[in-house]
Amino acid sequence: MERIRGIPIVVFPGVFHPKLFLSTTLLLDSLSQLKFGMNSSVLDLGTGTGVCAIFIAMKGMRVTATDVSPIAVRCAKVNVMVNNLEDRIRVLEGDLFQPIEKQKFDLIIFNPPYYDGKPTYWAEYAWRGENVLHRFAEGLGAHLTPKGRALLSVSTEVDLLAVKKELQENGFEAREIRKRRIPGETIYVYECTPLLIG
Numbered sequence: 001m002e003r004i005r006g007i008p009i010v011v012f013p014g015v016f017h018p019k020l021f022l023s024t025t026l027l028l029d030s031l032s033q034l035k036f037g038m039n040s041s042v043l044d045l046g047t048g049t050g051v052c053a054i055f056i057a058m059k060g061m062r063v064t065a066t067d068v069s070p071i072a073v074r075c076a077k078v079n080v081m082v083n084n085l086e087d088r089i090r091v092l093e094g095d096l097f098q099p100i101e102k103q104k105f106d107l108i109i110f111n112p113p114y115y116d117g118k119p120t121y122w123a124e125y126a127w128r129g130e131n132v133l134h135r136f137a138e139g140l141g142a143h144l145t146p147k148g149r150a151l152l153s154v155s156t157e158v159d160l161l162a163v164k165k166e167l168q169e170n171g172f173e174a175r176e177i178r179k180r181r182i183p184g185e186t187i188y189v190y191e192c193t194p195l196l197i198g
Contacts (some may be wrong), residue, residue: 014069030189041106043108044065046111050079068094107151
């Protein structure tokens with residue numbers, strides 16, 4: 001059992017540990033500054049332990065949390081129950097947007113794997129995926145409400161210019177809202193909003 005921003009969290013073996021890596025806490029810092037109406041709808045892609053979903057649900061939002069790993073899905077469901085938020089969070093298993101079909105959200109949160117390639121075991125899905133950022137950029141527009149936005153965690157471990165270009169080609173501007181340097185790497189949170197045309 002861990003406590004992250006005061007939230008009790010169980011971390012199953014094979015699930016991304018949000019206390020050991022800074023990308024999650026940087027996302028939580030960004031989420032703490034967001035202003036959204038009560039009952040705004042949120043999608044937490046690649047939820048892992050579910051801590052971001054829980055944090056935002058505690059602010060009164062309705063959250064759908066997804067993960068491709070069945071171990072992470074079980075872990076997130078346990079943490080939702082530990083925090084008594086079953087009425088505000090649903091946890092679904094599946095790859096990226098696949099479990100939510102045509103639903104749209106006011107906010108989408110994503111802390112993606114930074115390394116490209118096919119994972120060989122469940123724990124590796126937190127680090128490695130096949131064209132994940134490309135598929136995220138392609139699917140984002142179909143799942144945001146007209147005034148919706150996304151928060152995307154990225155790092156100097158990925159090609160940041162390529163990520164921004166991919167988002168732009170799909171109709172989104174990526175604006176840096178947070179960053180944190182660690183030895184050998186800088187982690188960013190981008191806010192992705194629809195490009196203004198004309």
